[in-house]
Amino acid sequence: MHRLLISSSDLLDKLITLFKTALDNEQPAECQRICYLIRHWIQEFWVMFRLHHNLSDNLDQFREFIREQGQEHLCSFLETKWINERDWSWKASQKIKANCSKKRKVSLLFDHLEPIELAEHLTYLEFKSFCRISFLDYQNYIHNCCMKDIPMMERSIALCNGISQWVQLMVLSRPTAQLRAEVFTKFIHVAQSLHLMHNYNTLMAVVGGLCHSSISRLKDTTSHVPSEVTKVLNEMTDLLSSCRNYDNYRHAYNRCTGFKIPILGVHLKDLISVNEAMSDYVEDNKINVQKLQALYNHINELIQLQQIPPRLEANKDLVHLLTLSLDLYYTEDEIYELSYAREPKNFLFFVNLAPKPDPRTISKHVQRMVDSVFKNYDHDENGFISQEEFEKIAASFPFSFCVMDKEKEGLVSREEITAYFMRASVICSKLGLGFVHNFQEATYMKPTFCDNCSGFLWGVIRQGYRCKDCGMNCHKLCKDQVAFECKKNTKVTNATDSPTPSSTPVSMGGFGVMRFITTINYFSDTHVHALSHSRNKCVSLPRVPINTHSHLK
Numbered sequence: 001m002h003r004l005l006i007s008s009s010d011l012l013d014k015l016i017t018l019f020k021t022a023l024d025n026e027q028p029a030e031c032q033r034i035c036y037l038i039r040h041w042i043q044e045f046w047v048m049f050r051l052h053h054n055l056s057d058n059l060d061q062f063r064e065f066i067r068e069q070g071q072e073h074l075c076s077f078l079e080t081k082w083i084n085e086r087d088w089s090w091k092a093s094q095k096i097k098a099n100c101s102k103k104r105k106v107s108l109l110f111d112h113l114e115p116i117e118l119a120e121h122l123t124y125l126e127f128k129s130f131c132r133i134s135f136l137d138y139q140n141y142i143h144n145c146c147m148k149d150i151p152m153m154e155r156s157i158a159l160c161n162g163i164s165q166w167v168q169l170m171v172l173s174r175p176t177a178q179l180r181a182e183v184f185t186k187f188i189h190v191a192q193s194l195h196l197m198h199n200y201n202t203l204m205a206v207v208g209g210l211c212h213s214s215i216s217r218l219k220d221t222t223s224h225v226p227s228e229v230t231k232v233l234n235e236m237t238d239l240l241s242s243c244r245n246y247d248n249y250r251h252a253y254n255r256c257t258g259f260k261i262p263i264l265g266v267h268l269k270d271l272i273s274v275n276e277a278m279s280d281y282v283e284d285n286k287i288n289v290q291k292l293q294a295l296y297n298h299i300n301e302l303i304q305l306q307q308i309p310p311r312l313e314a315n316k317d318l319v320h321l322l323t324l325s326l327d328l329y330y331t332e333d334e335i336y337e338l339s340y341a342r343e344p345k346n347f348l349f350f351v352n353l354a355p356k357p358d359p360r361t362i363s364k365h366v367q368r369m370v371d372s373v374f375k376n377y378d379h380d381e382n383g384f385i386s387q388e389e390f391e392k393i394a395a396s397f398p399f400s401f402c403v404m405d406k407e408k409e410g411l412v413s414r415e416e417i418t419a420y421f422m423r424a425s426v427i428c429s430k431l432g433l434g435f436v437h438n439f440q441e442a443t444y445m446k447p448t449f450c451d452n453c454s455g456f457l458w459g460v461i462r463q464g465y466r467c468k469d470c471g472m473n474c475h476k477l478c479k480d481q482v483a484f485e486c487k488k489n490t491k492v493t494n495a496t497d498s499p500t501p502s503s504t505p506v507s508m509g510g511f512g513v514m515r516f517i518t519t520i521n522y523f524s525d526t527h528v529h530a531l532s533h534s535r536n537k538c539v540s541l542p543r544v545p546i547n548t549h550s551h552l553k
Contacts, residue, residue: 042080050083059080063078118193120193121318122199122206126261133302138271160201163209165330167209169330181222184215213475217343218342239252370414377390448464450474452481455475
């Protein structure tokens with residue numbers, strides 16, 4: 001685990017320095033202990049000595065130094081010639097590149113296979129991919145906090161994504177809703193078999209494909225799916241939910257013994273959490289050995305699972321065919337195009353029936369605004385402000401019309417200002433102006449569904465987008481297709497605080513009234529006070545952008 005703090009070359013230099021110090025102090029036992037440590041390093045992590053040539057060169061120089069000091073018997077501990085004879089089963093420099101020239105066809109040759117057979121062969125592929133990830137790969141991931149330049153992890157993620165896409169395309173390849181429902185049902189049974197085999201990573205991929213919005217939006221298809229199948233899907237979704245840091249999955253995973261394939265993303269997240277939560281050094285600038293031990297235990301647990309192969313026999317020809325089928329390279333847009341081709345979106349035209357404004361609510365907000373105006377502008381407290389000052393205030397609102405000065409004295413009374421805002425609320429209400437959604441990427445801590453297509457928001461983090469104003473949740477590709485106007489919901493909580501779908505946002509009296517009230521809330525006492533300091537300057541205040549919500553309270 002030293003590579004998280006210092007390089008291998010620096011570690012070797014420190015050990016050589018300790019060896020020389022022990023040699024000068026005539027401590028042969030200490031010299032031997034250092035050589036034993038280096039031997040353990042070479043035997044357990046020989047890959048590092050093969051990857052880093054400077055490490056091997058420094059070790060050769062160290063052996064020469066030992067011989068010169070008459071310690072020939074210690075050189076045998078530092079021998080590395082046998083490393084070149086080890087089987088090099090993978091190339092560290094190998095990069096995964098999408099081969100766009102491949103034929104992108106969905107194989108339908110798996111209809112004759114039972115769900116258990118598909119589950120077994122998918123598990124066979126998953127286990128092979130999982131076993132390729134080495135101890136060194138996990139260390140690189142912790143050090144870099146990403147999978148870039150870690151080909152074995154990239155390959156594992158690519159396999160998982162390929163399975164998810166393959167499931168979607170197998171369903172969408174069928175021309176009728178009834179046939180699509182049959183394929184959907186079959187993959188639910190595949191998911192059940194994967195669960196029984198404790199292959200949670202592939203289970204995540206299959207369920208993710210079935211819950212993807214390109215599938216969940218198919219209303220005709222889901223209407224043909226039996227209720228018991230839908231119940232099983234809900235159980236699987238709940239099992240793999242990210243709620244309470246994947247609590248359901250962790251309990252199920254810990255109960256399993258023997259063979260099991262973990263959800264790689266969850267355990268990689270744990271590694272990063274431990275690395276960030278614990279400091280590298282403790283008092284007196286000493287290395288935090290407890291942190292390195294905790295990281296080692298997490299990694300070693302994953303490595304030990306590679307030593308327990310699944311009890312199944314795979315057909316090599318079928319494995320090869322399945323591998324080719326999973327190598328699809330379809331884009332999200334192409335899958336959505338196929339989904340809409342199967343079941344076009346029904347555009348329903350709604351009549352915008354805004355509820356009648358609540359006079360008490362409007363009056364309360366208007367009175368609050370008027371009080372703020374007079375608090376900051378009516379310095380002599382005579383109940384009037386100048387026409388010029390009020391025009392500066394009115395210029396910052398998304399509506400504008402003449403203000404009547406009944407007495408023609410250049411002064412505006414409290415009653416006139418109140419009437420101005422009450423008239424503005426009526427005009428905005430008649431216009432029926434609604435808010436545009438203010439979508440922001442969000443992480444959900446419990447199962448959440450898209451309010452546009454009803455599909456499950458799948459993923460570990462940043463599963464979808466959430467409107468900051470009304471609480472609507474949707475997929476990335478659905479946020480630009482939402483047909484419902486936004487109604488500000490004053491009770492919306494943060495997405496990370498267990499958000500729930502909000503299909504009926506709270507309204508306070510119509511779209512136009514909501515715009516008016518929100519503008520008043522924006523134009524609080526602080527803003528009015530700021531304007532009062534600039535009333536003597538010849539500047540025109542900018543209008544508040546109609547669709548800007550990031551500045552609204």
